[in-house]
Amino acid sequence: MDQAEKKMSPKQLFLFIIQAQIGVGVLSIPYDLSKTAKGGGGISVVIAGAITQIIILMMWTLLRKFPGMNLFQICIRLGGPVIGRLLIACYIGYFILLGSNVLLNAYMVLQRWILQSTPKWVVLLLFCIMTYYLAKEKLTVLARFYSLSSLLFIPLIIFVSYGLTQARIEYMLPLTEAGLINILKGTKDTTISMYGFEMFMIVFPFIDASDSKKLKMISLSNLFVTLFYTFVVCTCLMVFNQTQLAMIPEPVIYLVKSLNFYIIDRADILFLSIWSITLVCSIASYFYAAADGLAVLFSKKNHQMFDPFVSVAFFLIALLPTTPMAIDRINKVSEFAAYAFVAVIPFLMMLISLFVKKKAGGAV
């Protein structure tokens, strides 16, 4: 009974991953891409989506080998109690780092656009309270809230689509202006907005579906996110020209701001308020992953007792960097951490798991 209550449906998985993936990055990717890929930004996003899909496939092959286990349990299974726990500790560190990175970036955006004179710790505290209140619950509650807040994508998409009324396709053409190499380089800038799908490795055993259905759902959510990003990037590239884009770090907000909705001016304020709710989902995913990892690390049944610590860690890490240099550094560190923890380590684990299975098969 309790076990059944904990599971989430495939539909919820779809929305869960979308919510975890779409975070702070989406506001600034058109800016990042315009620097490298220029008009071909859309292509870069599609390539990044394809790479993500390959990583998802890889994770899936790893996870399906160990039914009923998530990333942390697999770590212990493959690495033994010592190395496995060390690995879990690293993953917890990674989740905390990435979560607080999102938190920090969220603050930066809000500070720039709405809450200019609110002290940093107050904004961070607000977000920490929201994420704590959400992430201390069972996974089903998270899934319920995520699917509920997915409805907020509708106004967000409408806001951005409205920008198409001012679009000029010439701004984007020619697509390969920057050259293929630069477009590929642009892919690297996009990956930062793709993180979040690694939550898949945490929630995998708690989904009420067959393995292939799970893969289908997560691929669909990756497809949705990729298309959404492509749409946002292309819209921005069509509305602003290159010189304009070079001066606007958050073109999506600027786009919404410039629109006239007749009933309201300055739709960007509404946009950001709605968007900050979807950000809470993003942060809460990392929060939940870290707390869940701590529970496995200390062999506890539930993660409730670790939640306050995770919350404090998020708060402090996001509070520390104050100079733009330090913020840039933390962005860089989390980028590389993501490469290691999302791609390299799962890949190695998958290799080992292949080996382990053969060995076990041979022994029997």
Add this chain to the structure above:
Amino acid sequence: MTSSEQTIYPSLDGNISYIRDKLCHTDDLKVRHLTYRGQSSALIYLESTVDPTLIERNVIRPLRQGGDEDLSQLFLTLRLETEHKLDQGTQSLLSGNCLFFTKDDMKQFYVLTTPAKYERSITEPENEGIIRGAHNGFIEDLTVNLYQIRQQISSTDLKVHYHNIGSTAPRKVAVMYMNNLADPAVIKKVEGRLKGITIDSVISTGFIQEFMEDQPFSIFPQFLNTERPDHTGAYLLDGHVVIMLEGDPTALIVPVSFFCFYQTPDDYSNRWMIASFVRFIRLLSFITAFQLPAFYIAIVAFHSNILPIQLFFTVQGSLTRVPYPPLVEAMLLELIFELLREAGLRLPSRVGQTIGIVGGLVIGDAIVKAGFVSYTMIIVVALTAISSFLIPSNEMSSAIRILRFPLMICASIFGFIGIAFGLTILFIHLCKLESFGKPYLSPLAPLKIKGFKDAFLRFPIWTIRGRHGEKKHN
């Protein structure tokens, strides 16, 4: 109940004095000495609980006239039971029975059912009026209430289960459900929690509700209460469990979702398009009822640039004369409104008119002229007030009215981000809530598009029906 299980005494006087002692020599205890088959016998009853004409006509007269026939022949029209435990007998005195002791047979005594019935007639509940449909309502008598439900659902699957709750003054509680439709897990939870109630006496259904709720610390009601038999019957047929208390016209319905509080029986007698529209308006009122003042405060205090320029000047113009910050202004007016509402609630309608004049004229117009609040604020508060009365359930409406105060404070500190913060916390809380194991926000979270047909809108009935089959699969 009590530890001593006193059986009948061999002498008539012994029995009478035992019962007298047991009832603390209360004055309404009557003992009538009669003769039956030549032996002296006694009829004991509480005159406040029995029907005197019934006793006179159906008990005493047959005894005087009939003479020596068997008792079951004498009291043909009454229910007759035999009993030998005196404490049981005393207890049954309280519920309108009378006891008959006779020297002829000192091993047992007889319990005759002669209760007085002083009941209100079946009228339509005042605060749940409908335009079309059945106009009956529950009353303070459990049997009559059950009769009304049985009359509506004549099915062999409708099951009633009685409980007695309260240690000093026990009251009867009936649990009702459709045996084939209700979820066994929910029934088990309801019965288990009912048995777990330890209290000396139950005053109202509110007691039961508070004892049984999943989350007593939540502001949202987790029981739907209604005084309408048709409403109750519809929920029973939908697989819900109904709890009723003897002497209380309220039926408690579990498990409920948030959207149940926004539905009325009228929705199903209206044409579906109209019903859908009305339901949509009601759900819209959920948003305006507690967000509008916060939204206004956020705009005026933080984001006045969100307004189109002409509107901005209008709002700004009315604000210049107001000396207070928007939060104080809003709080002042909201509190005045709450005062008026609470004052008008319990007043007879003749005095109530005075309240209306005081509220409408004096506070509405004079408060602006005096420069305490702005005209726009009056509009905002009036809109919120109206929206909060659109909600059919009084409990939900009060919950929502209270919610706007914290949200107003959030908005006055952080603007729109504060509202986003407040709403996030609120909706996380709603996602967490469960009513007897069923998610409160269903079908919104967990998302079930099929359920939307009867939650946000009201689709044609033939498209909604047939959901029972689905429910069973889950």
